[in-house]
Amino acid sequence: MRRKLAAGNWKMNGTGAALSELSALIAVHPHPSCEMLICPPAPLIHRAAALVQGSALAIGGQDCHANETGAHTGDVSAAMLAEAGATHVIVGHSERREDHGESDAQVCAKAQAAIAADLVAIICVGESLAQREGGQTLQVIGAQLAGSVPEQATGANTVIAYEPIWAIGTGKVPTLAEIAEVHDFIRAELTARFGAERAGAVRLLYGGSVKPSNAAEIFAVSNVDGALVGGASLKATDFSPIVAALNAA
Numbered sequence: 001m002r003r004k005l006a007a008g009n010w011k012m013n014g015t016g017a018a019l020s021e022l023s024a025l026i027a028v029h030p031h032p033s034c035e036m037l038i039c040p041p042a043p044l045i046h047r048a049a050a051l052v053q054g055s056a057l058a059i060g061g062q063d064c065h066a067n068e069t070g071a072h073t074g075d076v077s078a079a080m081l082a083e084a085g086a087t088h089v090i091v092g093h094s095e096r097r098e099d100h101g102e103s104d105a106q107v108c109a110k111a112q113a114a115i116a117a118d119l120v121a122i123i124c125v126g127e128s129l130a131q132r133e134g135g136q137t138l139q140v141i142g143a144q145l146a147g148s149v150p151e152q153a154t155g156a157n158t159v160i161a162y163e164p165i166w167a168i169g170t171g172k173v174p175t176l177a178e179i180a181e182v183h184d185f186i187r188a189e190l191t192a193r194f195g196a197e198r199a200g201a202v203r204l205l206y207g208g209s210v211k212p213s214n215a216a217e218i219f220a221v222s223n224v225d226g227a228l229v230g231g232a233s234l235k236a237t238d239f240s241p242i243v244a245a246l247n248a249a
């Protein structure tokens, strides 16, 4: 049985004052039936992890370098995130793939580094609007999965997040049938590669304009094990009903 995961990605938002949102979240959901995760900007991870210690809320990073150490100005290693208190890290988010030209191979190397540092790698995949309109969605997702998911992936160390790029921060959401089609496809691809038991343990998150108003219907979709939420994770008052919907799913 896969444990559901409500994950929030603050992206480049939030200063120390925003940490009060974590306290509010813990207060509303002291013992959720799903896992709760917030990925704040890197400078806040240590403080955030100290604040949530002993609670049901976990803290993650938004990216890591593939190497353990070295001359990589501005980058952060997976081990550094873990030492700061992170338990998860997002890799291959479309904003990283686009802003930093990250390839599937680089995303795969980052996921391997995360797993080696005992972090759960949340590997993002997703098609652009042009790719969807061109009927290439499953082909694109299949190639991203093949290139970005490392051989050692298991349900314990890897989560896959499906985020259609055109749905991120736009208020546009695929139909439930479209979400189901991609999530079922991802499950099938993982099953073909890793076998049913191993693939069946990997959680699949949907991301892209998840809000309190649409969370429940998305969580009822086949093979949706939770969400990776951007904008609506910044405020506890928005993220909390999403957690509640997942708890109830």
Ligand SMILES: O=C[C@H](O)COP(=O)(O)O
Pocket (backbone or CB within 6 Å): 009, 093, 163, 167, 168, 169, 170, 207, 208, 209, 210, 228, 229, 230, 231, 232
């Ligand atoms: O990582 C989160 C996603 O990019 C979704 O962002 P959004 O919920 O603001 O659309």
